[in-house]
Amino acid sequence: xxxxxxxxxxxxxxxxxxxxxxxxxxxxxxxxxxxxxVEDIAAAAGVSPRTYNNYFASREQAIxxxxxxxxxxxxxxxxxxxxxxxxxxxxxxxxxxxxxxxTGERAHKALLLITTQTALRDAFLDTTAGIxxxxxxxxxxxxxxxxxxxxxxxxxxxxxxxxxxxEGWLRPPGNAEATEDFAAGxxxxxxxxxxDQLRTALAPLAPAFDAAEQRTQP
Amino acid sequence: xxxxxxxxxxxxxxxxxxxxxxxxxxxxxxxxxxxxxVEDIAAAAGVSPRTYNNYFASREQAIxxxxxxxxxxxxxxxxxxxxxxxxxxxxxxxxxxxxxxxTGERAHKALLLITTQTALRDAFLDTTAGIxxxxxxxxxxxxxxxxxxxxxxxxxxxxxxxxxxxEGWLRPPGNAEATEDFAAGxxxxxxxxxxDQLRTALAPLAPAFDAAEQRTQP
DNA sequence: CAGTAAAAGTGCGTGCACGCAAGTTTGCGC
DNA sequence: GCGCAAACTTGCGTGCACGCACTTTTACTG
Numbered sequence: 001x002x003x004x005x006x007x008x009x010x011x012x013x014x015x016x017x018x019x020x021x022x023x024x025x026x027x028x029x030x031x032x033x034x035x036x037x038v039e040d041i042a043a044a045a046g047v048s049p050r051t052y053n054n055y056f057a058s059r060e061q062a063i064x065x066x067x068x069x070x071x072x073x074x075x076x077x078x079x080x081x082x083x084x085x086x087x088x089x090x091x092x093x094x095x096x097x098x099x100x101x102x103t104g105e106r107a108h109k110a111l112l113l114i115t116t117q118t119a120l121r122d123a124f125l126d127t128t129a130g131i132x133x134x135x136x137x138x139x140x141x142x143x144x145x146x147x148x149x150x151x152x153x154x155x156x157x158x159x160x161x162x163x164x165x166x167e168g169w170l171r172p173p174g175n176a177e178a179t180e181d182f183a184a185g186x187x188x189x190x191x192x193x194x195x196d197q198l199r200t201a202l203a204p205l206a207p208a209f210d211a212a213e214q215r216t217q218p
Numbered sequence: 219x220x221x222x223x224x225x226x227x228x229x230x231x232x233x234x235x236x237x238x239x240x241x242x243x244x245x246x247x248x249x250x251x252x253x254x255x256v257e258d259i260a261a262a263a264g265v266s267p268r269t270y271n272n273y274f275a276s277r278e279q280a281i282x283x284x285x286x287x288x289x290x291x292x293x294x295x296x297x298x299x300x301x302x303x304x305x306x307x308x309x310x311x312x313x314x315x316x317x318x319x320x321t322g323e324r325a326h327k328a329l330l331l332i333t334t335q336t337a338l339r340d341a342f343l344d345t346t347a348g349i350x351x352x353x354x355x356x357x358x359x360x361x362x363x364x365x366x367x368x369x370x371x372x373x374x375x376x377x378x379x380x381x382x383x384x385e386g387w388l389r390p391p392g393n394a395e396a397t398e399d400f401a402a403g404x405x406x407x408x409x410x411x412x413x414d415q416l417r418t419a420l421a422p423l424a425p426a427f428d429a430a431e432q433r434t435q436p
Numbered sequence: 437c438a439g440t441a442a443a444a445g446t447g448c449g450t451g452c453a454c455g456c457a458a459g460t461t462t463g464c465g466c
Numbered sequence: 467g468c469g470c471a472a473a474c475t476t477g478c479g480t481g482c483a484c485g486c487a488c489t490t491t492t493a494c495t496g
Contacts, residue, residue, distance in 0.1 A: 204430055
């Protein structure tokens with residue numbers, strides 16, 4: 001499973017993908033993100049522009065993917081690695097927190113770049129949707145076949161919560177964008193650390209996890 | 219609040235928006251969805267192509283918006299209309315179900331069209347994200363200022379659940395697309411009625427709503 | 437009833453995503 | 467090895483989204 005079927009073809013594909021990722025990020029950092037055309041990225045990776053588009057559906061995706069990389073696979077593994085004894089809600093929360101906390105130095109620098117542009121910011125937030133399928137799989141494993149639907153909903157909810165946490169985190173606190181239509185009582189906590197944001201956002205979902213879990217193991 | 223500030227300017231804008239909506243849907247039905255260019259929609263609505271793009275960010279959005287229209291506003295109203303006595307979870311569930319059930323004849327025909335094309339299907343599913351802000355507002359009202367964050371997460375979870383329900387509903391049952399990586403035990407219920415799908419998808423979130431609600435009214 | 441500021445509409449130009457139909461490489465069975 | 471089939475790459479063409487600068491329309495004020 002970890003080694004799909006075969007070898008040389010797949011290696012080349014991954015190599016190309018990574019070359020594109022790295023080229024996109026490097027160029028975006030060197031010049032501004034606006035000054036990087038698809039043509040440049042493709043050239044830097046040694047492929048045609050058309051091929052570039054076989055790997056990434058948008059310019060933003062390429063840049064962002066250098067940071068997100070294989071986060072999806074690692075999240076699934078992280079959840080599965082937790083012992084079966086702990087609450088499912090805790091297992092998921094900690095797995096998610098771990099994945100978004102252990103960002104390397106390079107990732108942190110890249111995030112600064114991402115914050116500067118709305119399009120990049122959105123692309124980055126969209127990657128949270130990618131954790132949904134693996135999360136669904138691992139949650140479903142815990143809930144049994146009867147809870148497949150529930151697993152899907154919970155996984156999607158987690159992804160949504162993570163997105164909210166990230167949004168709140170990388171929002172420039174001084175940004176006067178307001179909270180759109182209804183600014184509550186102004187009691188919005190500006191932005192704590194990312195782990196805090198994640199835990200806070202995931203906390204409301206814990207009861208749903210508990211209920212689902214108890215239905216299978218009374 | 220129901221009458222924003224003033225009148226003539228806003229009326230024209232809405233008129234143009236509706237003209238574009240209707241033109242997009244009509245043309246998409248008459249010819250295939252693929253045979254409709256932005257230029258045509260704009261012409262049919264009596265505006266320039268450039269203006270069309272000031273209203274809709276994609277061709278699919280224009281077509282789909284004819285069906286989704288002002289669903290967002292109605293959902294908020296529907297939740298607010300429920301008496302304060304009922305469980306918040308039930309209020310939200312029923313409000314959502316009602317909104318997606320009372321689709322008229324026209325909407326139903328349009329949905330058939332939407333199903334035929336992946337791009338349209340995706341655009342339609344993306345509109346569920348639009349119910350998040352109003353839902354957040356009305357849920358936050360119930361939970362009080364302390365639960366603003368929680369309201370946001372719950373609203374996003376509801377939107378995600380609705381999306382899943384819709385996905386399962388308008389998926390051609392015979393579609394051998396498989397469930398991607400892990401096909402559970404083959405126990406996937408093909409597709410019940412839409413209200414059933416919605417209730418089933420929202421059910422797992424009820425405990426989270428209950429917990430949030432009880433925290434404010436012990 | 438101007439005169440002016442703001443907002444919506446428009447033309448133009450640029451870069452991009454993607455379908456299609458080649459050409460090229462890789463993998464596999466004989 | 468050999469050739470065939472599937473997978474990957476690439477060039478081309480089309481339609482599209484959107485920034486920018488400019489014109490036209492709407493709203494407000496002296």
